[in-house]
Amino acid sequence: MVDFEWYRSFVSIYKHGSVSEAARTRMMTQPAMSQHLASLEAEVGEPLFTRAPRKMIPTERGKTLYTQVVPLIEALEETTQTLKTSTASSLPIIRIGANHEFFREKLAPHISSYQLRVVAYLGVASRLLDLLLEEKADIIVMPQKLSVPGVEYIPYMQEEFVLVASPDYSEPAFAERDAFEAWLCSQPWISYDLDLPIIRRFWREHFQKRPQTQPTHVVPDLHSVLAAIEHGAGISLLPTFMLNHHLSSGKVKVLYPSCTVTNDLYLAYQMKNRSLPHLKALIETLKRTV
Numbered sequence: 001m002v003d004f005e006w007y008r009s010f011v012s013i014y015k016h017g018s019v020s021e022a023a024r025t026r027m028m029t030q031p032a033m034s035q036h037l038a039s040l041e042a043e044v045g046e047p048l049f050t051r052a053p054r055k056m057i058p059t060e061r062g063k064t065l066y067t068q069v070v071p072l073i074e075a076l077e078e079t080t081q082t083l084k085t086s087t088a089s090s091l092p093i094i095r096i097g098a099n100h101e102f103f104r105e106k107l108a109p110h111i112s113s114y115q116l117r118v119v120a121y122l123g124v125a126s127r128l129l130d131l132l133l134e135e136k137a138d139i140i141v142m143p144q145k146l147s148v149p150g151v152e153y154i155p156y157m158q159e160e161f162v163l164v165a166s167p168d169y170s171e172p173a174f175a176e177r178d179a180f181e182a183w184l185c186s187q188p189w190i191s192y193d194l195d196l197p198i199i200r201r202f203w204r205e206h207f208q209k210r211p212q213t214q215p216t217h218v219v220p221d222l223h224s225v226l227a228a229i230e231h232g233a234g235i236s237l238l239p240t241f242m243l244n245h246h247l248s249s250g251k252v253k254v255l256y257p258s259c260t261v262t263n264d265l266y267l268a269y270q271m272k273n274r275s276l277p278h279l280k281a282l283i284e285t286l287k288r289t290v
Contacts, residue, residue, distance in 0.1 A: 002043050007069050009036035010048065014066045017056050090117075092278040097121040097128035097140035101222040102265075105241050107141075110289040116278055132268060138279060139269045152274060153266040154283070157290045160262050161198055161237040163255040164229050171255050180256075181207050188216035188234030190225050198237050202261040226252070237261065 012022035013033070023033035041048050048062035058066065094116040098107060103120055111118045121128065121137050129146060131137040145153045165171075174180040191199060196211060203211040216234055219225055225236050226243075230251045246252045267286065273279055 003036075003039070006036045006040040006043070007073060009033050010040050010062075011066065011070050011073055013037060013049065013056055014058055014062065014070075018054070019056060091115060093117045093119060094139070094278055094282050095119045095121065095131075095137045096282075097123070097131050097137040099124065099128075099141070099143075101239070101242060102141055104223075106290065107286075110285075113289060114282055114285055116282060129268070132270065135270070138273065138276075139267055139282065142266045142268045143263055145266055145268075150271050151268055152271045153268050156265045156267045156286065158262050158264055159239045159241065160260050161202065161239055162243070162257065162260050163235060164226070164238045164243065164252050165235045165255050166229060166232045167250055167253050168232075169235065169253065169255065177207065181212075185211070185213045187213075189213060190217045190219065190228050190234045190236040191215035192219060192221055192225055194218055198261065198263065201263070202237055202259075205261050206259060239263075 009022065009026065009028070012026050013019055016022045016025060019033050019037070020030050023030045026033070037048070044061065044065065046061050047059055048065060049056040049058055094114070096103070096107065096118060098120070100122045103122055107120075121131050121140075123131075125142055125144065125146075128137065128140040128142065129148065129151075132140050132151065133148070141156065142153065172183065174183065189196075189199065194215065196215065199211055199213075199215075203209060217228060219228060222238060222242060226238060226246065228234065229236060229238075230246070235255065243252065243254075247254070267283060269279060
């Protein structure tokens with residue numbers, strides 16, 4: 001079976017006209033170079049060079065073989081070099097976890113500025129934390145700090161939630177907080193979770209109690225909540241970063257703008273990775289583009 005190195009040695013001898021010079025160029029011994037040539041000639045079945053004093057003169061068969069082989073070898077060597085360069089200069093991969101809405105609205109528009117190859121994982125906080133602990137994600141956006149050994153949290157941003165309804169939704173005035181609460185309880189609520197996480201926080205902050213209501217509709221994500229609101233299915237609490245286009249186009253409106261609730265977001269990563277250059281660079285970029 002022909003060895004590819006025989007062809008490379010043949011081309012080198014052809015170019016330099018000397019076995020010794022070809023051996024020096026390829027950093028081989030002269031006997032090894034001669035053996036390559038002899039093996040190739042045995043495979044071809046005829047001499048490829050005429051041996052002259054201090055000169056290797058290609059035969060007609062040698063000239064034909066060189067013409068056929070050299071473009072293929074040069075193309076292969078160029079491809080190999082390109083792969084090496086590409087590998088050396090390729091951007092490192094960063095695996096980011098966040099909930100679907102936050103990634104779509106706040107992270108995806110900026111990934112070209114990260115100078116990294118982004119792999120995104122989307123899901124609820126518990127799933128994202130599992131991905132981090134399983135080392136399937138490098139950094140995640142969390143709505144709370146959970147006490148987990150080896151995980152470090154740093155403050156990222158504060159998201160604001162507002163009451164959102166369809167444009168024609170009634171917005172009565174109330175002199176007493178109890179009457180306002182009773183009205184809210186009587187409205188059809190739309191939630192992405194039966195546990196009403198952000199609705200419970202809203203109630204605690206404004207009424208110092210748990211909500212005395214149950215969602216009329218439970219849909220899988222906040223974009224579905226927003227779509228349902230647009231079509232008059234009820235009201236809900238949504239983060240302001242989702243609403244700019246829908247508010248400006250009049251598809252929804254904010255009820256009682258002073259009644260808001262905020263939620264702190266954190267960037268979480270494994271403490272052992274805190275000094276990784278690409279992780280540190282991403283954290284700084286995330287803070288700038290938030």
